[in-house]
Amino acid sequence: MKLMVRTDMEGASGVVNYRQAEVGAPEYAEGLRYFLSDLSALLRGLGNNEIHIYDEHYYGRNIPLDALPAGVRLYYGKPPYRPDWAGGLDTSFDGLILLGFHAKAGTAGSLLPHSYELDIADIRVNGTSVGEVGLETMIAWELKVPLLLCVGDDGACAEARQLAPGVVCAETKKSFCGTGGLVYPLAETAAIIEAAAAKALTQAAAAPLMVKNPEVAIDLAAGVYRDAFVRRFPTWIKHGTVLLRQPTVCAAWAQYWQMKLDTQAFLEGGGNGISN
Numbered sequence: 658m659k660l661m662v663r664t665d666m667e668g669a670s671g672v673v674n675y676r677q678a679e680v681g682a683p684e685y686a687e688g689l690r691y692f693l694s695d696l697s698a699l700l701r702g703l704g705n706n707e708i709h710i711y712d713e714h715y716y717g718r719n720i721p722l723d724a725l726p727a728g729v730r731l732y733y734g735k736p737p738y739r740p741d742w743a744g745g746l747d748t749s750f751d752g753l754i755l756l757g758f759h760a761k762a763g764t765a766g767s768l769l770p771h772s773y774e775l776d777i778a779d780i781r782v783n784g785t786s787v788g789e790v791g792l793e794t795m796i797a798w799e800l801k802v803p804l805l806l807c808v809g810d811d812g813a814c815a816e817a818r819q820l821a822p823g824v825v826c827a828e829t830k831k832s833f834c835g836t837g838g839l840v841y842p843l844a845e846t847a848a849i850i851e852a853a854a855a856k857a858l859t860q861a862a863a864a865p866l867m868v869k870n871p872e873v874a875i876d877l878a879a880g881v882y883r884d885a886f887v888r889r890f891p892t893w894i895k896h897g898t899v900l901l902r903q904p905t906v907c908a909a910w911a912q913y914w915q916m917k918l919d920t921q922a923f924l925e926g927g928g929n930g931i932s933n
Contacts, residue, residue, distance in 0.1 A: 658751040658858065659707040661802070662699065663744075663793050666692050666714040667769040668759035668809030670829040670846040674836050675769060680715045691843065692757055693724055695829065698847035699756055699808060700726060702854025711744045713789075714757070737915065740908035743796050752805035752862060753797040754854075760812025760832070761788020767812040768832040774917075776883065778876040778897075782868060782906060790816040795868050796907045803862035808850055810838070821863040827853035873909035875899040886920045 666678045669692035677688030700708065709730045712720050717735030725731060732745045746753070760767035762778055772780050772788045780787050782795060790813050794804045806825045807817035814826040827850045831839040876898050877883040886894060893899055893916070903909040 659749055660703060660709070660752050660754060660805070661746045661750050661797070662708060662710045662754045662756055664696065664710060664712050664714060664720070665757040665759065665789065665809075666719060667757070667771070668813050668829060669695050669757040670843055671840045673768055673830070673838055673840065678714070678769070680719075689719060692719070694843045694847055695756060695808060695850055696720065696724065698850040699754070699854050700729070702851035703858065704855070706858070709745055737918070738796075738907055738911045740903070740905065740911050743800060743907045746797060746800060746802060748800050748802070750800070750802045752857070753794065753802050754806045754808070754857070755790060755793060755804070755813070755817070756808045758790050758807060758809035758813035760810065761786070761791070761816060764812050766832055766834060768810050768830065768838050769835065770812065776878055776880065778878045781874040783870075783872055788816055791820055792906065792910065794820050796910065798865035798867060799905050799907060801865050803865050805862050806853060806857035808853065823863050825853050825857040825860055868906055871903065871906045871909060873901045873903070873906060873913070875901070875913055881924065882920065885924050886916070889920050889923055890916055
């Protein structure tokens with residue numbers, strides 16, 4: 658089988674605070690160790706299949722190459738999606754696997770809930786609110802690639818089950834509040850993840866559902882980023898919401914991401930109209 662693994666970190670075993678997931682923070686090394694334990698367990702469970710990994714977390718440089726078995730392919734440095742390039746995913750893949758994912762922005766009582774970045778308050782596709790789990794799944798569906806497995810906290814698993822009933826899930830922890838939850842020894846979560854991965858390869862996945870005529874609405878949180886976005890793209894945002902209509906969800910997300918990169922460059926340039 659040819660499998661695409663999308664990785665994040667906030668949903669990894671033991672991670673309950675952004676200090677464990679933020680590159681350069683004092684506890685990042687600890688969070689990375691927990692995440693790599695999950696990744697190793699997943700790869701053991703997937704066996705000798707063709708594995709491609711896209712690292713979505715932070716700068717997309719969280720996976721040491723010596724942590725990967727020979728033959729695994731890694732998309733490193735977070736290359737932006739394009740309308741014709743969904744982060745390396747295409748119709749030749751047999752399934753999508755999400756590792757280290759978490760609840761979407763605004764999910765009350767969940768650990769570290771967010772949708773890609775804290776500047777995003779909500780994402781809606783044709784009116785349906787989705788987080789990272791939902792958006793990545795919908796992009797895969799457009800390529801007729803089913804979601805086989807979701808590994809993450811209880812919030813991520815709940816979103817995956819709602820989108821794709823019957824999907825295999827491996828729950829790494831239970832949420833009690835934004836920065837606290839019930840966690841387990843790494844040996845226990847590793848065993849759960851490895852078993853779930855092996856099961857996902859044999860269990861029939863829910864059929865991909867094409868999102869027709871997608872309208873992607875992105876609510877931006879009030880703040881400096883939103884103010885700069887309004888200055889850069891005044892015709893695309895109204896009352897804090899960016900509304901994008903494209904032939905595919907991937908194309909809409911790719912459009913937003915380029916707008917985001919432009920806005921960030923604008924801010925880094927001092928917000929003086931220069932965007933590098």
